[in-house]
Amino acid sequence: MDLRKMYYFDATVKYQSFSRAAKALHISQPSLSNAIKSLEEEIDGPLIERTTKQFRLTELGQQFYERSKGLIAQFEVMETELKELAKGENLEIRLGMIESANYLFSQVIIAYQKLHPHNQITLIDTLYNQTVRQALLGLNVHGVITNQHIIDNEIKSELLYNEPYVVLIKKDHPFAKKEKITLADFAKESLIIGMPEFQTSAQILRVFEQENITPNIQYKIERFEMIKVLVEKGLGIAILPKNYVSQNLSDNLLTCTVHNENLNRNVYLCTMKDRTFPKSILTLFELIKKMG
Template sequence: MDLRKLRYFVTVVQEKNYSKAAKILHISQPSLSNAIMKLEHEAGMKLLERNTRGLSLTEAGKIYYLKSKDLLRKFDNTLKELDEMKEIGNGKISVGLIESSKFWFPKVVKDFKLIYPNVHFQLKEILGYDQVINSLIHHDVHFAVTNQLIYDEEIILAPLYKEKLILLTPVEDTLNEKDSITIRDLAEKDFIICTTGFQTRENVLQAFKNENINPNIMYEIERFETACSLVEQGLGVTILPESYIKYNHNPNIATHTIHSDFLVRSVYLAYLKERYLSPAIFQLIAIMEEFFRNE
């Protein structure tokens, strides 16, 4: 299997144009066309249809394209892993983080640096379900801290900790006068919630569904700090993770615990099953797990 021809094929499909693909690949257009013809000959079938409207994949070409992309991804990732194996006590660790982890993760890194002072960190905020999977599969991060429930045969999901989801209200809201607050008390309130694709949204909606109540969703956000700003201005109420709240105190926001089996979330470590992880990365994970055992 000639990986060079596969890379040519994938680039042609993505650009839908031989001329553009040739420029990207730094080869002449005739050489590229010849390479694709040889690839089709080796495959024993036509992969691309060429007509006045441009290029399109045949049915066989569609399958060949997906398989080629996957094969090239795995090959490129293997090269990255081989480079990482050369780094002992140095190199770089890339970590995907949910927004609330920014409060505790630096404490973990501080302890880790006592053992591996020369390791560089690349920290990426990775929030949605697809973002987590893509960042792992494409080796953009070594592992991710996530609250997304991931079902993928290539990814291992290991529980890290559990935490409550806490209600936030404006400091002058009449709800603050109550001794206890229930989901039913929120039925008429303007509600602030994460956008579709965030696990926290699903947890909160399930809590409302359990009480046969539809929240009055007025604002959909991607970042918790945006939700806090809206609450601070008296524009609504929201429910956010406890780890975000306790390190982000705001005198203009009141917090409340609502007793519900659904207002709790699990946070996980997610990493590729077959990816090489260095001893330094395993040490970082061990320190992280120890941190939450002692919390």
């Protein structure tokens, strides 16, 4: 069976139209129609209903579509892997990464570039659970550094390190003189937090909920850097990952430990289980595993 015809059929289903699919494939509509008819002859059955104006698959067509999608995906993975293995070097390595791992990963890049100076590294923000999964399964990235524990039959999730959350304050804040800070101390403080849909924020809010404490959230900010700016301006305090705020901290800011055993997080390296990588990419993964 011709893989090209599978691609044509997949595009026809995707666009729900022979004309739109033909345009996307840069072929004529008669050529596309003939390819689908040829496919139906090979299978010995109709794939698309031709008795209605609305585009509709037959039961056989639906079954074929589900099976062919998997075969096309496998072929694309194989094609990508073989091209990378053939090149070995001069690769573009694409990694998804949480903002808070920036400093630690910069140390990895320094070490890696000494070993493989011809490889280019592209870093992409990955903030949502579904974004991580889609990026990996879609081959948009080789791996992802994330604080989300992805449980998926196709994805391998390896623990890199565990880190505590700390409270970020101005140096003149009353917390600076406290011997012991607990979550109860946050009740009357203006709290600056990341977006609730982010894993970091969701985890922090869950710990507050476990302690039956309602935090006084004044600002919800997407980027950690902006959170630091607002804290420095005296607009509130924030709870952030220790590895993120322990580096390049302004002279006006300091961090304090919060006494709560649940206020910490794991950070993982996620990759595709069955994907084959060149040695130069595996070397990068090994350096990442040592970064904690």
